Amino acid sequence: MLEKVTRLFGQVDMTEGKPWEKIAIFTVPMxxxxxxxxxxxxxxxxxxxKYVGDNAxxxxxxxxxIFNLLLVLFVGISMGxxxxxxxxxxxxxxxxxxxxxxxxxxxxxxxxxxxMIAGSLAIxxxxxxxxxxxxxxxxxxxxLMILLWGIAGLAYYNILCGxxxxxxxxxxxxxxxxxxxxxxxxxxxxxVAGFHMxxxxxxxxxxxxxxxxxxxxxxxxxxxxEFFDMKAEYLKPDGRNLGTVxxxxxxSGLTQAIFSLAMVVVQSLTNSFxxxxxxxxxxxxxxxxxxxxxxxxxxxAMTTYAGQNVGARQYDxxxxxxxxxxxxxxxxxxxxxxxxLLFGPHLMGVFTNTEELAQLxxxxxxxxxxxxxxxAVTQSLSGVMRGAGDTVTPMxxxxxxxxxxxxxxxxxxxxxxxxxxxxxxxxESLWISLLSSWVLGAVATFILYRVGRWKKKAL
Numbered sequence: 355m356l357e358k359v360t361r362l363f364g365q366v367d368m369t370e371g372k373p374w375e376k377i378a379i380f381t382v383p384m385x386x387x388x389x390x391x392x393x394x395x396x397x398x399x400x401x402x403x404k405y406v407g408d409n410a411x412x413x414x415x416x417x418x419x420i421f422n423l424l425l426v427l428f429v430g431i432s433m434g435x436x437x438x439x440x441x442x443x444x445x446x447x448x449x450x451x452x453x454x455x456x457x458x459x460x461x462x463x464x465x466x467x468x469x470m471i472a473g474s475l476a477i478x479x480x481x482x483x484x485x486x487x488x489x490x491x492x493x494x495x496x497x498l499m500i501l502l503w504g505i506a507g508l509a510y511y512n513i514l515c516g517x518x519x520x521x522x523x524x525x526x527x528x529x530x531x532x533x534x535x536x537x538x539x540x541x542x543x544x545x546v547a548g549f550h551m552x553x554x555x556x557x558x559x560x561x562x563x564x565x566x567x568x569x570x571x572x573x574x575x576x577x578x579x580e581f582f583d584m585k586a587e588y589l590k591p592d593g594r595n596l597g598t599v600x601x602x603x604x605x606s607g608l609t610q611a612i613f614s615l616a617m618v619v620v621q622s623l624t625n626s627f628x629x630x631x632x633x634x635x636x637x638x639x640x641x642x643x644x645x646x647x648x649x650x651x652x653x654x655a656m657t658t659y660a661g662q663n664v665g666a667r668q669y670d671x672x673x674x675x676x677x678x679x680x681x682x683x684x685x686x687x688x689x690x691x692x693x694x695l696l697f698g699p700h701l702m703g704v705f706t707n708t709e710e711l712a713q714l715x716x717x718x719x720x721x722x723x724x725x726x727x728x729x730a731v732t733q734s735l736s737g738v739m740r741g742a743g744d745t746v747t748p749m750x751x752x753x754x755x756x757x758x759x760x761x762x763x764x765x766x767x768x769x770x771x772x773x774x775x776x777x778x779x780x781x782e783s784l785w786i787s788l789l790s791s792w793v794l795g796a797v798a799t800f801i802l803y804r805v806g807r808w809k810k811k812a813l
Contacts, residue, residue, distance in 0.1 A: 367522060367662070368380065368522065368658065368659045368662045368663060368675075369444055369662050369663055369665075369666040369668060369671070373659070373671060373674050373675035373678050373679070374675070374678035374679065374682060376659065376675075377652070377655050377656070377659055377675060377678065377679045377682065378682065380519075380522070380524050380655045380658065380659070381524075381651050381652055381655040383524045383525045383527075383528040384519065384524040384527070384528065384651045384654060384655060385647060385648055385651040386528050386532075387515075387524065387527050387528035387531045387532075388647045388650060388651050389644060389647050390528070390531045390532050390535040392640075392643045392644055392647060396640045396643065396644070397538060397539050397542050397556075398414055398542065398556035398557075398559075398560065399411055399414055399636060399637070399640050399705055400704060400705055401542045401543065401546050401547070401556055402414055402546065402552070402553055402556055403633075403705045403706050403707075404706075404707065405546050405547050406546065406552050406553070408629065408630075408633045408706060408708060408711065409489055409490055409493075409629055409633075410490075410493060410552060410553055411633050411636055411637075411705065411706065412487075412490050412629050412632040412633045412636060413490035413493035413494045413497065413553055414493075414497060414553060414556070414636065416481075416484075416486055416490060416494050416621060416625065416632060416636075417481075417494045417497045417498050418636075418639070419617035419618045419620075419621045420477070420480060420481070420484075420498060420618055420621075421498055421501055422610075422617065423611065423615055423617075423618055424469060424473050424502070425508075425509075425610070426607045426608075426610045426611040427465050427468075427469060427607060428462070428465065428508075428509045428512055428513060429512075429603075429606060429607050429610040430600070430603035430604055430605075430606050430607020430608070430610070431458060431461060431462060431465065431513055431599065431603055431607075432512050432513045432515075432516035432603070433516070433602065433603045433606035433607070433657075433740065433745065434598070434599035434600060434601070434602035434603025434604070434606070434745075435454060435455070435458040435513060435516055435517055435520070435599050435603070436516035436517065436519060436520040436654075436657065436658070436661075437520070437602050437603075437657065437661055437740060437741060437743060437745070438450075438454045438520070438595070438598060438599060438602065439451060439454060439455065439516075439517050439520030439521060439661075440519075440520040440521075440522075440657070440658045440661030440662050440665065440741065441661045441662070441664060441665035441743070442454060442665065443520060443521055443522065443581065443661075443662060443665065444661065444662035444663065444664070444665025444666045445665040445666065448581070448582060448583070450595065451581065451582040452582040452583040452584070452585075452588045453588055453592045453595045454592075454595045454598075454599065455517055455575070455582055455584065455588070456584065456585075456587075456588030456589045456590070456592070457588070457589075457590075457591050457592045457595045457596050457599065458513060458517065458599060459589060460589050460590070460591050461591065461596060461599070462506075462509050462510055462513050463506070465509065466505050466506040466509045466510075469502070469505055469509075470502055470503065470505050470506075473498075473502045473505070474499060474502050474503075477495060477498045477499060477502070478491075478495050481494050481495060481498075484618065484621060484622045484625065485622055485625050485626065486625060487625060487628075487629060487632075489629065490629070490632075493552065493553040494553075496553060496554045496557070497553045497554065497556070497557045498557075500554055500557035500558055500561060501557050501560065501561060503561070504558075504560075504561025504562075504564070504565060506565075506568075507561060507564040507565030507566075507567075507568045508560075508561075508564045508568075509568075510568035510571070510572070511531075511534075511564050511567045511568040511571060514568065514571035514572060514575060515527040515531075515571060517575065518571065518574065518575070519654060519658050520658060520661065521578065521581060522658065522662070523574075523578075524655075526571070526574045527571065530567045530570035530571060530574070531567055533566070533567070533570070534563040534564060534566050534567035534570075535563065537559075537562065537563045537566060538559050538560060538562075538563035538564075541555075541558070541559035541562060541563065542555065542556050542559045544559075545558060545559055602743065602745050603745070604745075605745035605746045605748070605749035606740065606745050606748070606749070608749055609748060609749045609752040609753075612749075612752055612753055612756050612757060613752060613756055616756045616757065616760055616761050619761055620760070620761060620764050620784065620787075621635075623764060623765060623768065623784065624784060626778055627778055627781050630710075630711060630714070631781050631784075633706070633711055634711060634714045634715045634718060635784070636705075637702050637705045637706065637711070637712075637715040638715050638718055638719050638722070638785070640705065641694070641701050641702065641715075641719060642719075642722065645690050645691075645694060645726050646726065646729065648683065648686045648687060648690065648730070649683060649687060649726065649729045649730050649732075649733040649734075650733060652679060652680075652682065652683035652686075652730065652733060652734050652737070653733030653734055653736060653737035654737060655679065655737070656675070656676065656679050656680075656733075656734050656735075656737030656738050656741060657737040657738075657740045657741040658741065659672075659675050659679065659737075659738075659741065660672050660675070660676070660737065660738045660739075660740070660741025660742050661741035661742070662741075663675070664741065664742045664743070669809060672738065672741075672742065675738075676734070676735065676738045676803070679734050679737075679738075680730070680731060680734040680735060683730040683731075683733065683734045684727055684730045684731065686730070687726045687727045687729070687730040688727055690726055691723045691724060691726050691727060694719060694720075694723045694726075695720060695723055698715075698716035698719050698720065699712055699713060699716040701716070701719075702715040702716045702719070718781075718782065718784075718785050721782065721785040721786060721789055722785055722788060722789055724789070725788070725789045725792040725793065728792045728793045728795070728796035729792050729795075729796065731796040731799060731800055732751075732792070732795045732796045732799045735799045735800060735803040736748040736751070736799055738803065738808065739802075739803060739808040742808040742809065743808070744807060744808035747802050747807060747808065748799070751795055751798045751799055751802065752795070754794070754795075754798065755791040755792075755794050755795040755798070756791060759787070759790060759791045759794055760787050760788060760790070760791035761787075763783075763786075763787035763790055763791070764783055764784055764787035764788075767779070767780070767783030767786060767787060768780070768781075768783045768784075771783060
């Protein structure tokens with residue numbers, strides 16, 4: 355049985371065969387892996403919400419946008435390395451493939467050390483600056499500090515998974531992540547319910563689990579000698595390859611930075627509505643994480659698909675796969691939207707024992723539901739552009755929709771809806787602004803994909 359699964363979902367050469375079939379085969383294990391990875395934060399939220407309380411749930415949620423902001427460096431490295439790996443793999447360039455992977459491993463070590471030191475100094479002042487309620491400030495600080503001390507495991511897992519996917523292997527990452535997810539769930543319950551470590555317990559469980567998954571990825575890459583060499587000489591930073599990794603990855607890192615910074619700014623606005631809205635926002639973002647997983651998975655699959663085919667100079671095949679992959683992604687998101695609308699209150703009830711909080715979260719989730727279809731278009735076509743080497747266009751789209759639309763609209767709607775009964779304005783504005791930015795992003799991405807600037811950006 356395992357042999358059949360490996361043959362079906364193992365390493366995928368996307369330069370031949372039916373495009374939609376290759377994309378689907380590559381996406382399935384990656385989607386399962388992304389869902390498993392989302393379980394890290396989700397299980398954290400469920401455990402603290404059930405065993406500690408709603409304030410602890412709010413603490414984990416308030417900390418998440420800040421932690422995501424600190425991770426933007428690794429997002430850039432992962433994206434740049436993944437694009438280079440997929441194109442060099444498609445063109446069978448063993449030497450450059452080996453140098454790219456070795457240089458990326460070294461760069462990740464340096465970046466992890468830098469972030470661990472700088473982030474530890476900045477965490478508490480940043481939380482205070484964002485008006486984090488005093489009742490959850492200490493919990494937020496301890497949660498983030500533990501995650502930062504274990505940042506190397508998280509960084510290496512995500513970057514090495516990007517390399518494996520660039521090589522067409524999304525199955526190995528899934529297997530290792532499922533192992534780590536089980537460990538994380540068990541440790542969450544042991545540390546929080548058993549040892550009463552509260553928020554610090556779920557952070558420690560996440561660090562241990564992700565370190566294990568990173569080690570498994572390294573062991574897998576060391577066995578893939580038929581495609582590249584992982585020798586000490588290749589760990590020496592190569593200026594040309596590192597420069598290309600940074601050039602390709604920087605726009606994606608900036609995109610994530612813009613998005614994360616916007617989330618931090620909006621989190622400050624969310625904090626002004628009090629613990630109940632903070633907790634509702636946490637629940638919505640956890641469910642949102644699962645709802646968005648197919649879009650992110652198809653986007654990553656389209657990056658690998660485009661990268662391999664651009665490397666093989668098959669541009670007509672790139673466009674054919676873009677059409678087919680986007681259609682599959684849109685249909686998948688339509689199904690998920692229907693499920694959210696149908697089972698919303700039941701989904702939210704998993705995170706809290708407070709019925710009012712569960713219903714509030716479900717009502718707000720209805721505002722976002724249709725936006726997932728728009729995001730299917732954005733992620734798929736952005737993935738094609740990135741795979742071809744055009745990481746700048748998606749960055750500008752993100753800049754437009756997040757900085758020029760989402761943040762001003764959130765604050766503007768809150769201000770416009772203030773009344774004597776609601777001096778802070780209507781909290782629905784937080785999610786209406788997010789939906790608006792998603793829809794605008796889909797329109798802009800479709801137009802710029804059709805313009806075709808991405809065709810001129812191959813390595």
